[in-house]
Amino acid sequence: MRCFNPFPVIRADLRRNQLLAWVTVLLVALSVASGIAVISQERALRQGSARAADDFDVLVGAPGSGTQLVLSTVYLQSQAIPLLDGDVLLQASAAAGVNYAAPIAFGDNWQGHPIVGTSADFASRGGKLAPAQGRVFQKRGEAVIGAAVPLAIGAVFSPAHGSQRAPEDEPGHADAAHGGLTYTVVGRLPARNTIWDKAILVPVEDVWSVHGLSGSHAGETTPHIGPPWSTRQLPGVPAIAIKPDSVAAAYQLRGQFRSTRSLALFPAEVLNDLYLTLGNIRDVMSVLVSTTQLLVLAAVLMALLVGFLARRRQFAVLRAIGASRWYVFSVVWVEVLMLIVSGAVMGCLLGWFGSTALSYWMQSQIGFAMPVRLGATEALLVAALLLLGAVVATLPAWLVFRRPIAEGLVSA
């Protein structure tokens, strides 16, 4: 075969048929972008949600739905969950292999930011999470805020009842909501890229008190906050977050608190079920995306075929003036492949940008960051499309290759 250069003709064709070229590239790009967005979003959701659960090794709640417990605790989604008996907190705090057992009590908010009653141990994640500013609360009436809470250190605010922001929940109205209780911000936690960045952490004793529940340290002359808890009249809590000393302890604790009185779980267990569902959805979406890609390729092929047939005289002339069959085959094949490659590259960029934008929006809606990275699956998707494109491109190229010159020259 002779060495040749088909690119002058390809360049001229693309210049003359810009509309067809752009439409082709855009169709392929949109098809690739949608595939990449579906795959990367599913992965980002999985990774983001798993990271959000990192702070909750073992969760204990009242018997019921594990999913509800995880959603309300890990993702602070407003769910009506039953309270756990207070003595379970006592048992958890005293159990072997427990680093800390922190109550998680919610029900109030400040301007839509959930106020979570807990212990200082949980606020500092057992001393592993130092505040970015200030310190963790040390007494009642103090609060440590998440990175995304718009309050300054030293600011004083009043909680409002409910997990959601109410219409009257504006500055100046909150006193009426919770009888004059105020918190002073003493610290700000570093960004964790989870919904907890929007949360305000306060001593659980304040949450109990404001809701009319008995104090946990009743009878103490100088009541402290957090453990050790009083063994008398310890109010119930929606959930307990347990930090075990070891993996073995985690399994032991989960077994220990799985009873008729409490439910214990690893959030990862619940997430695995969710991921399974997500994976199924992704599979369905992948089939839809693949079907779309096939349809797009078919549409592109038809459009290109019509375009090439309209130029059959040009190809006949090329052959008449000395071009080989392989020259015209290359012109068509390379041209189609260039359009598909361009579309695939543009699609990768569009998919990545689109997925990233969607992640930012999702983060604002669901609270946890969804990191978007392109992985092997997306590379495989693009490679499959390119391979299919290379095969598909041979059809118009072959038609041009086989067409007799004289027939092409006399065609209109």
Next chain:
Amino acid sequence: MSGKGELLVRDLRVRFAGQEHLLFTVSSLEIAAGSSLGISGISGAGKTTLFHCLAGIAKPNNGEILWDGTDICTLRDDALGRWRHQNLGLVFQDFHLIDGLSALDNVLLPACFDSWRPPAAVRKRAGELLDAVGVATGGRLAALLSRGERQRVALARALLLQPGIVMADEPTASLDPEHRRQIGDLLIGLVRSQGATLIVISHEHDLLARLDRRMSLAGGTLQLDTDQT
């Protein structure tokens, strides 16, 4: 000077596609290298089909077409393409330039069929040819050229690789009278200057009259014109 382009045609028979009925026959035709032949005939007589046969674009049903001793009817497609590329320059009635390429790139196009980048000597010749045919700005897109200019560029393209044979099918038919004369002058002058054989199919008596021999395709046979008998 190529010094090539001797044609010998024997017992050529061409039928209508898919039919037994003969379109035309050429029992014998000889053209010396470097000479010129004009072929005329009424519409539908088979002039273009004869043109295609002589150029190796279409195959006759019978007969031999020997260019410099090579029977192009026996060549396989690839070899035929190579033969056309090395020996033949074609000029068409409708120019058949590639609109998206500049005039210069159109002229250089045949050189891209057997090289990635045309050699410097070929690029120099392309420029000279454009000068010779009077197209000063080779950078202009072919789509922006006038019809006369397009045919000049097509002529330069046909001559780029210094073929031993130049064939033109109605090269002046789609031009106005002024351009007809100019293109005719250029075609005959340039082909003669490089010593190539020229075959022109045309209705233009003025153009044909300037060629060495004139023949007519009529009644299914190729005959020498009466003014030469």
